[in-house]
Amino acid sequence: xxxxxxxxxxxxxxxxxxxxxxxxxxxxxxxxxxxxxxxxxxxxxxxxxxxxxxxxxxxxxxxxxxxxxxxxxxxxxxxxxxxxxxxxxxxxxxxxxxxxxxxxxxxxxxx
Amino acid sequence: xxxxxxxxxxxxxxxxxxxxxxxxxxxxxxxxxxxxxxxxxxxxxxxxxxxxxxxxxxxxxxxxxxxxxxxxxxxxxxxxxxxxxxxxxxxxxxxxxxxxxxxxxxxxxxxxxxx
Numbered sequence: 001x002x003x004x005x006x007x008x009x010x011x012x013x014x015x016x017x018x019x020x021x022x023x024x025x026x027x028x029x030x031x032x033x034x035x036x037x038x039x040x041x042x043x044x045x046x047x048x049x050x051x052x053x054x055x056x057x058x059x060x061x062x063x064x065x066x067x068x069x070x071x072x073x074x075x076x077x078x079x080x081x082x083x084x085x086x087x088x089x090x091x092x093x094x095x096x097x098x099x100x101x102x103x104x105x106x107x108x109x110x111x
Numbered sequence: 112x113x114x115x116x117x118x119x120x121x122x123x124x125x126x127x128x129x130x131x132x133x134x135x136x137x138x139x140x141x142x143x144x145x146x147x148x149x150x151x152x153x154x155x156x157x158x159x160x161x162x163x164x165x166x167x168x169x170x171x172x173x174x175x176x177x178x179x180x181x182x183x184x185x186x187x188x189x190x191x192x193x194x195x196x197x198x199x200x201x202x203x204x205x206x207x208x209x210x211x212x213x214x215x216x217x218x219x220x221x222x223x224x225x226x
Binding site: 032034036042043044045046049051088090092096097098099101102103104 | 142144151152153154156159161167169201205206211212213214215216217218219220
């Protein structure tokens with residue numbers, strides 16, 4: 001079992017819709033959770049992080065964390081074609097200040 | 112890119128030759144990391160550093176070595192390059208003041224092709 005799992009996609013949504021990206025993790029001791037966006041040929045860029053159960057909103061992005069069920073999700077409201085990218089979920093479990101990354105979900109926002 | 116540069120950005124080399132990639136930061140972050148990214152595998156940690164001259168192995172460290180003689184520089188060396196080391200290599204940093212310690216910021220990447 002992979003430590004951090006994401007559906008590879010592609011996930012296709014129409015412009016203006018809500019995109020929902022999901023991530024599950026195996027280590028119950030995980031402490032903080034990160035979402036990165038990576039455009040093709042570019043480096044990952046941080047979107048947001050969350051470490052408490054519940055929702056955290058930042059503009060059109062909302063991260064949701066449920067530690068009991070060991071999943072974290074990212075909602076993108078009013079999806080735009082510029083949101084088309086691969087979204088990486090990363091988890092911090094406290095050892096050596098390292099993050100464990102999922103393999104990413106490719107999102108395609110269609111006109 | 113949070114003040115992170117990588118050099119070279121692209122490199123083509125031949126099997127068996129040594130290769131050194133450089134990561135340079137101007138952010139004074141304590142931690143530095145080297146990842147490789149390959150289709151189907153995502154980002155995999157090669158080595159990381161938690162201070163000057165303090166380094167440790169990641170999950171795919173075989174065939175790689177690192178050095179950090181200054182806070183701002185973290186070098187990754189492929190001792191004898193193999194075709195399986197063809198990849199995109201990313202440097203990342205964390206541990207800056209005023210932000211969550213484990214938040215990582217990435218450099219622009221180096222595309223390495225080993226023929």
